[in-house]
Amino acid sequence: MRPPGPVASPSVSAERANGAPLSAAAALVRKAIAVAEMDLRKLARDPTELATRAIQPILWLTVFGQVMARARMIDTGRTPYIDFLVPGVLAQSVLFIAIFNGISVIWERDLGIVHKFLASPTPRAALVLGKALGGGARALIQALVVLVLGIVLGVRLNLSPIDLIGAALLVILGAMVFSSFSLSVACIVKTRERFMGVGQVLTMPLFFASNAIYPTSLMPDWLRAVARVNPLTYQIDGLRACLLPGGSVAHLGLGVDFSVLAATLIGLVALCSRLYPAIVR
Amino acid sequence: MSDAVIVIEDLVRCFGAITAVDHLSFEVAAGSVCGLIGRNGAGKSTVIKILTTLLPATSGSARVCGHDVEREPMRVRRAIGYVPQALSADAELTGYENLLVMAKLYDVPRKQRAVRIREALRRGGLEHASARLVRTYSGGMIRSLEIAQSTLHEPRVLFLDEPTVGLDPLARKMVWDHIDELKASARCTILVTTHYMDEAERLCDRIAILHRGRLAALGSPTELERSIGASATLEGVFAHYTESEPETAEAYDETSRTRRVAQRLG
Numbered sequence: 450m451r452p453p454g455p456v457a458s459p460s461v462s463a464e465r466a467n468g469a470p471l472s473a474a475a476a477l478v479r480k481a482i483a484v485a486e487m488d489l490r491k492l493a494r495d496p497t498e499l500a501t502r503a504i505q506p507i508l509w510l511t512v513f514g515q516v517m518a519r520a521r522m523i524d525t526g527r528t529p530y531i532d533f534l535v536p537g538v539l540a541q542s543v544l545f546i547a548i549f550n551g552i553s554v555i556w557e558r559d560l561g562i563v564h565k566f567l568a569s570p571t572p573r574a575a576l577v578l579g580k581a582l583g584g585g586a587r588a589l590i591q592a593l594v595v596l597v598l599g600i601v602l603g604v605r606l607n608l609s610p611i612d613l614i615g616a617a618l619l620v621i622l623g624a625m626v627f628s629s630f631s632l633s634v635a636c637i638v639k640t641r642e643r644f645m646g647v648g649q650v651l652t653m654p655l656f657f658a659s660n661a662i663y664p665t666s667l668m669p670d671w672l673r674a675v676a677r678v679n680p681l682t683y684q685i686d687g688l689r690a691c692l693l694p695g696g697s698v699a700h701l702g703l704g705v706d707f708s709v710l711a712a713t714l715i716g717l718v719a720l721c722s723r724l725y726p727a728i729v730r
Numbered sequence: 731m732s733d734a735v736i737v738i739e740d741l742v743r744c745f746g747a748i749t750a751v752d753h754l755s756f757e758v759a760a761g762s763v764c765g766l767i768g769r770n771g772a773g774k775s776t777v778i779k780i781l782t783t784l785l786p787a788t789s790g791s792a793r794v795c796g797h798d799v800e801r802e803p804m805r806v807r808r809a810i811g812y813v814p815q816a817l818s819a820d821a822e823l824t825g826y827e828n829l830l831v832m833a834k835l836y837d838v839p840r841k842q843r844a845v846r847i848r849e850a851l852r853r854g855g856l857e858h859a860s861a862r863l864v865r866t867y868s869g870g871m872i873r874s875l876e877i878a879q880s881t882l883h884e885p886r887v888l889f890l891d892e893p894t895v896g897l898d899p900l901a902r903k904m905v906w907d908h909i910d911e912l913k914a915s916a917r918c919t920i921l922v923t924t925h926y927m928d929e930a931e932r933l934c935d936r937i938a939i940l941h942r943g944r945l946a947a948l949g950s951p952t953e954l955e956r957s958i959g960a961s962a963t964l965e966g967v968f969a970h971y972t973e974s975e976p977e978t979a980e981a982y983d984e985t986s987r988t989r990r991v992a993q994r995l996g
Binding site: 562730 | 815822876
């Protein structure tokens with residue numbers, strides 16, 4: 450039944466991928482990194498995208514932030530408003546990058562790239578995670594821009610290695626959450642036009658129903674309830690805990706922030722892995 | 731047929747009210763090149779998508795290398811290579827990078843990657859272009875790269891969906907030579923869809939003519955020609971088996987897709 454020819458090598462790799470759960474998990478991570486790596490090679494070749502994306506947070510901090518700080522309309526306790534705002538704008542720029550990340554899968558579907566990846570022995574979760582990781586790396590570069598800008602504006606930030614590592618992890622985790630959310634949307638709506646529409650509709654509610662530019666304590670009850678289920682709130686809370694000098698803003702605790710983000714990510718990757726094959730049907 | 735690597739049995743796929751594949755059964759022998767021809771909307775791409783595990787069948791079954799496409803999709807995926815009709819090489823990466831990512835996704839052992847990639851580049855005639863961005867490639871080079879990407883793991887079955895659509899005659903020759911090389915050196919089984927009768931005649935040992943999702947005829951090019959008359963050509967055979975009906979509803983989608991690919995490659 451088996452034809453002659455080079456059957457040895459495929460069966461070797463088959464055995465490897467069929468082994469213990471541990472090696473299946475290793476294959477998942479390895480392939481996710483392979484997908485993300487290609488994304489980053491493209492980004493390194495054409496970084497103009499990053500430059501144009503830096504403009505929006507600059508405007509939020511230098512225009513919106515300065516005016517609101519002078520108006521003294523938002524009570525942020527002993528923390529100056531602009532200090533309060535920096536982690537919020539940081540998370541916002543991460544959100545804006547990640548939420549449109551999903552459109553790449555529609556491009557790649559219109560070409561045949563997604564077809565080829567889906568016909569390869571790659572777990573769907575690795576394709577989703579790879580894209581999310583690519584989004585995370587982009588967001589990290591963006592975060593650096595916002596942090597430098599904050600320092601230029603005279604914001605007092607915790608810059609110890611441990612705080613920066615914590616902030617970096619939150620940036621990556623948050624970007625992965627919203628990237629996989631965005632990918633799920635792309636898999637459902639399937640066309641660029643619809644995706645852009647839905648993306649615009651989703652971004653602003655996510656942003657305003659969070660603690661990005663005002664504390665949730667100032668919100669009406671219904672809005673505070675929405676903010677409480679918004680992953681962005683936990684990302685920003687964690688970023689404030691890491692970056693702002695101790696105790697100045699009340700927070701939920703890093704344990705809660707990381708747990709909520711990680712659980713959301715796992716849920717979204719699982720969901721998106723199921724939706725992913727539908728994009729080529 | 732005990733040495734069949736593709737076995738399709740009573741396969742059906744419906745999209746709403748449209749039956750794209752209608753109780754289709756046939757087999758492809760190991761080491762052969764089988765052509766799948768038919769008019770736009772005849773169900774060729776649907777069959778390929780089912781066999782490559784991208785689309786579930788409505789009913790019936792398909793086995794590739796002994797594995798059921800629905801129950802054992804991962805085993806099928808490891809055994810096959812697939813070149814979609816649309817462009818599947820990433821234009822913003824180099825030829826080498828395009829090959830590298832596929833080597834990783836197909837679990838080509840790290841030690842063998844360099845050798846396999848070099849060999850694939852040679853077969854595709856792309857040795858000197860491997861460090862260039864694919865955006866700068868010609869249409870024929872892109873197709874050759876895509877075939878190279880899909881054969882790095884030495885698949886037992888290769889699916890080619892209209893590999894020469896939109897290519898000029900020289901580029902088509904380049905792709906044909908590449909397929910000949912694969913036939914000779916890797917001895918893999920190839921299922922190819924095409925609209926070009928000269929291509930089907932040149933490449934295929936056997937040809938399956940699909941018409942409205944059904945198998946209208948199956949045989950070697952010579953057998954098919956004899957079946958309808960002494961001095962028949964393959965074009966005549968094609969017309970004989972498929973002319974009875976106007977183009978089907980899916981033809982618009984397929985036509986626009988083909989034109990887009992042709993535009994990008996041209």
